[in-house]
Amino acid sequence: DFDLTEVYYGLSIQLVVYLESMSRIEAQRYPDKRIIKAGMFYYHMHDPVLENAPDQPEELEKKLISQLKMEGLANEDLNVLYWMDRHPEEEPQILSVKLNKSGDFSASSLTASSEQMDQLGFFVNRRIEELVDGWMSGDISKNPYLYMKDSKRRTACDFCEYKGICRFDEKLESCKYHRLMELKADTIWERIYEEVKDAWENHGQKNKNKSLN
Numbered sequence: 001d002f003d004l005t006e007v008y009y010g011l012s013i014q015l016v017v018y019l020e021s022m023s024r025i026e027a028q029r030y031p032d033k034r035i036i037k038a039g040m041f042y043y044h045m046h047d048p049v050l051e052n053a054p055d056q057p058e059e060l061e062k063k064l065i066s067q068l069k070m071e072g073l074a075n076e077d078l079n080v081l082y083w084m085d086r087h088p089e090e091e092p093q094i095l096s097v098k099l100n101k102s103g104d105f106s107a108s109s110l111t112a113s114s115e116q117m118d119q120l121g122f123f124v125n126r127r128i129e130e131l132v133d134g135w136m137s138g139d140i141s142k143n144p145y146l147y148m149k150d151s152k153r154r155t156a157c158d159f160c161e162y163k164g165i166c167r168f169d170e171k172l173e174s175c176k177y178h179r180l181m182e183l184k185a186d187t188i189w190e191r192i193y194e195e196v197k198d199a200w201e202n203h204g205q206k207n208k209n210k211s212l213n
Contacts, residue, residue, distance in 0.1 A: 002042060002072040002096070003149075004110065008188045009180050010131070011147065013124050015040035015072065020121040037117040038080050041072030041095065071096045076111035116189055122200055123192045142168050146177035 006012040019040045026035050044067075074081060074097045081088055081097065089099040097109035105111055112120070144156035155177060157168060168175050183191075193200070 002040075002110065004073065004185055004188050005149070005180075005183050006147070007120070007124070008183065008192065009145070009147070010124075010127050011145070011180075013127070015042070016121055016124045017128075019117075020125065023121065036077075036080060036114055037075060037121070038084055039072055039074040039095070039117075041070035041074075043070050044068060065094060069093050069096060072110070073117075074109070074111050075117060076105070076113055080114075110185065112189070116192075119189075119192055119196060119200060123196050126196065126199070142166055142175070143178050144168060145180050147180045147182075149182045 002015070003012060007016060019037055023035045023037060072095075074084070074095055081095075081099075085093075085095050088095065088097060089101070097111060098106040100106055144160075146153065146155045157163065160166070170177060
């Protein structure tokens with residue numbers, strides 16, 4: 001599933017990187033147009049198996065589609081949303097966003113403004129540059145993360161293939177995890193803006209209709 005906290009910490013940035021790459025390609029193809037990012041989603045590549053499948057073909061189709069719902073972050077602009085889903089207020093949902101009868105997004109919907117989508121890409125690009133600069137300067141320090149989400153505990157060491165070389169052992173006083181906690185979406189957007197606001201206002205705002213470097 002898509003986790004904005006993981007994106008913020010740099011643990012899962014592939015969707016943002018893909019979206020930024022596509023935005024740059026489209027910006028080059030259409031230099032006089034603003035590129036609006038509609039969203040970024042995971043699509044589950046599997047054939048769903050239904051239990052207690054309904055007899056009616058229409059109900060069966062709805063249930064199958066709901067099993068293939070895409071998870072991710074969507075642009076909150078309703079015009080953009082309706083380009084992706086003509087009936088976001090109806091079942092079955094093909095996106096992980098839903099409109100209530102009042103026209104507002106449901107509490108479970110993860111959305112962002114067009115500007116926030118651009119800022120997120122700008123932020124991730126800077127994160128990547130910082131990582132590369134560190135590696136090129138020879139920084140190979142041991143600083144694995146420990147991420148707590150609800151009652152689930154995950155670390156960078158769980159599936160690491162280099163444990164024998166690294167020899168990180170939390171039983172040792174010198175080995176401590178870099179602890180990461182789940183953050184609310186509003187907090188993440190505030191932190192992202194605070195981190196990039198100077199560069200964004202000097203560069204991003206002037207070039208938001210083009211690719212951001």
